[in-house]
Amino acid sequence: MEPAPKTEAKPAATPAERLAYSIQEAADLLGVNYFSVYRLVQRGKLKVCRALRGKLLVPRAELLKLLQTQ
């Protein structure tokens, strides 16, 4: 089998490679409704940070941690 040809340019980052997600994106990734994610945030089960305007962002690492503890 031939090795895959080397590509010059890096492929564009897929959504899964992003550093953080909005609550609705996190809900979609986890396959739950928005309220479930806000409940996880409220209980401190899912750590979030705030963007400049106060919007909640879920770090990718926290999502992965949540899934690992599951």
Place this chain on the structure above:
Amino acid sequence: MSSRSDRRRLTTLEEQAYAEAKEHFVEHLKQFPASRLIVERLEQGVAKIALAANMAASQTSQESPIPTDDGTQWHRSVDLTDNICLCHRPISGGVEYAVLEYFPDRGRHEIWHRGPNVVEVLRLFVQEQRQALQVWTEDLASQVREFLEEKYPRQNVSRAASSFMQLLRA
């Protein structure tokens, strides 16, 4: 209603911004009222749910007990939401109650609150649900502001954002 009359006074630009926000955040507008309704029903039904749980605890359960991570086993008393239920188990000298959430991907239940006073356990749970709704409201307000500021740079469409947020209270 005042929210309706306020909206009538929006300028054409604000009306457009308001409509765009409604379209962009349509899923929030669908999910938030449904979640709020669940919380309101729980708040209003604490006494009834507690009574039902007391009755369930006084009877022998036919269902298999629900195990939790701490090694305890619980009997389902009342379903609170699709995946959250109020449970009980006998302890020396009485009954202990707990709110358990089922995580399908883990295939197990996790304890939210527990204690011998069912009303207290329920109140704590309902209080947390209300707080989660508040977190949602604040986050959505930030998202709407950000969305409109990016769509309408250097223009004040804050009244469109306020009108949108009033939809959550309707």
